[in-house]
Amino acid sequence: MTNSPTLKEVARRAGVHVTTASRALNPATSSLVNSATIRKVQAAARELRYQPNAIARGLKTARSMSVGVLLPDLTNPLFPPIVRGIEDVLAAAGYTTLIANTDHDPDRQLALFDTLRARQVDGVIAATARRDDRLFIEAHRYGVRIVLVNRRVDGSEIPSVVGDDQHGVAMAVRHLVELGHTRIAHVAGPQDTTTGRTRLRAFRQTLDEAGIGADPALIAVADEFTEARGAKAITTVLNATAPPTAVVAANDLIALGCLDVFAERGLSCPRDVSLVGFNDMPFVDRLAPPLTTVRVPHYQIGAEGARMLLERLGDPELPAKSITLPVSLVVRKSTVRPPG
Amino acid sequence: MTNSPTLKEVARRAGVHVTTASRALNPATSSLVNSATIRKVQAAARELRYQPNAIARGLKTARSMSVGVLLPDLTNPLFPPIVRGIEDVLAAAGYTTLIANTDHDPDRQLALFDTLRARQVDGVIAATARRDDRLFIEAHRYGVRIVLVNRRVDGSEIPSVVGDDQHGVAMAVRHLVELGHTRIAHVAGPQDTTTGRTRLRAFRQTLDEAGIGADPALIAVADEFTEARGAKAITTVLNATAPPTAVVAANDLIALGCLDVFAERGLSCPRDVSLVGFNDMPFVDRLAPPLTTVRVPHYQIGAEGARMLLERLGDPELPAKSITLPVSLVVRKSTVRPPG
DNA sequence: ACTCGCTCTGCACTCGTTTGCAAAGCTGCG
């Protein structure tokens, strides 16, 4: 900010050479210097409120002690808990976090990735992966330390931490089936993401296993995980067919969009139609009606992703591992027996 | 991350000296170099996907092109929009944002502030100010570029951007008075913040102006802006007195806490008691009941704060100015005429 | 008295970039 004291000034004040001061302050090398000298230097540092210049240090050591985090959009309530998980773990290890919002734009993502490179981040945690994301595939191949959270890339060895989408949707569908629903719709998420695709696949599969079978007319794809796209998608389902008695939304935001359309059309949730979301994002327990949804441990996803990155920063040769965290169904008031 | 190409390599490939390459790539100095050379260098840079090492540059220029953002807690839905506002403006100007969560802990705040110093941030935007915050007062006095958002420090010249708390509460109270309420309670926020204090003062003042006068038994202070503390505070009000017919909460989170206690006690909102929040944070329009609240332009607060910081980075001598952004009352379903 | 070995300190260079200064090359004019 403003004329921070430098190591040279600390050294002068302590009456030693900068080299000595450097070593005295650095735990890894302080064994090389006389303990009386160390005390002198430390005293001087304290008096000047000396903070080693991380920039200069990074230049020499080629480690910036910072990592970049790529998000679609921080204002999506899904992400703050993930970010907190990441930051808490990383901060404890002395790392600083740089957050960048891609707004789902691959060009922007590339540009942001480059500015992260420019800032010499030691690694990247990305929540923005698309199934065929060439950027991450290539970056990973080139040896960039990278961990994917929340979403993966198809058929790639990039380490990742995600929730159990498959099992989450299965639980949701079974819950509805057990309540007696047979006309169950799915508003799927964007199919260029593993989350959107896995959840859709799990929906179909679980319905098959239940002996009901998915009706294609009851499946619509929202091409973004947003209320607006969710509303649009559920509208096509409702227009095209006899209304379903239950809907599984690919995430909570899409569920919110469904709720809006239900209200517009005079459909009461849950009386006329049941609804299940996904994520259990903050405050969906206080909606009207409180939303039945699949709880995903977002903080842990972030924390685990950060730990995984830390491991890989320590030992780059570590084999890529992928973690799937368990999810759970939270039954609230948006799901009841089908009408009639 | 991994062996990024350096300026030297670009220069070699283009067959020029590093100095020339540096100048060719820098718009501010490119007028000093032959346009044919510039093209050569740019081509080389493109081929190598060269990214200037921001760390090395920062070391030389003494500007890191980064700014720190101090927040209480990113998972409080209030802050993501502020952060987005900040980042959008800052990113456009080439700055990177470092986010740090203080969790309301002054020691942690100090530690984080120091790590920001260590990273040579060019300035700081803080949403964590307490009324008597010595850290910011001293930092500002020492010439650190700093802008406060959302909250201010008492009697200090630190530039700031906040919403119009005074007017917001006045509108809320008047709205309730117009509906016919006379027993109006206030669950105030922490009194060591300007937001908590200003809102309380505005509450009293507006009630006085309305000729009703604030009943001390109807005022409780929550010592954090959280649901839990809000619940605790409203409980003391309800225990101690004949229940109010309306409550003004110092923010939406506190309002949520009130809602919980109402539900516990079998009080229906709005039939038995009306409730007004503050902030209009995401999704309070979808609560049961949709919350009447004061809308604060959080994104703009962040964006304006960032612009203000940018100005001051350009010209440090700029007089400190403080901006108050207009707020508006959003009437939804949580406020109706008093019962009976 | 001499060497050996140990602890501790300092010199000098390095990281990748920017920048003041000097010099080289070119143009055009007298």
Next chain:
DNA sequence: CGCAGCTTTGCAAACGAGTGCAGAGCGAGT
């Protein structure tokens, strides 16, 4: 042909810290 004046380029020295290597100082052992 010479020289001023311009454009263009290169040299060298920074920025603040880390680090291999040399050497100073000292005590002990022979």
